[in-house]
Amino acid sequence: EAQVTQNPRYLITVTGKKLTVTCSQNMNHEYMSWYRQDPGLGLRQIYYSMNVEVTDKGDVPEGYKVSRKEKRNFPLILESPSPNQTSLYFCASSLDPQNEQFFGPGTRLTVL
């Protein structure tokens, strides 16, 4: 089954404790993105990747890192999480930026 998986689905952590949210897709897509969803703000792109070892900032990259060492995986790293990073996070993948993006199920992160 073609899908995007994210782990964990739910995470409660404390300020400053490094965490990684994993994302994996099995569709051989080149374009992958991370978004955060906050009430009233819609989906905001954090980082995107056009291919292996090619990443670029979206609209809200501060406080986040990503890497793309393999085509299928695109982890999101919060090195020192803060409460304002409490949000619902989605990973997505597509053939390219101008085609349908397939979204993962979301990761709900709470930073205390």
Add this chain to the structure above:
Amino acid sequence: GENVEQHPSTLSVQEGDSAVIKCTYSDSASNYFPWYKQELGKGPQLIIDIRSNVGEKKDQRIAVTLNKTAKHFSLHITETQPEDSAVYFCAASEGTGGFKTIFGAGTRLFVKA
């Protein structure tokens, strides 16, 4: 950079009526405009998209129109059904020079039976 505004934020219609959601964008270089539907507890799913060389596209009860001169595009849902109740997002994406995708803030659609 690109900015996408979406209206209304909430829309309530009677079953069988039509629903229209409107979006405007700021960057004339944007040339791909998808619409996503998000049901409770799930990730968004594409329902229809349109490219800048097309003015209108239809898929059964759903249609999208694009006015490049005015920089706005709209989603039209006819004969609404309760299962159309969800949050809808419009988005805009550039084709060259930048590969960001910018989403609108979303519209929560309620279809009353």
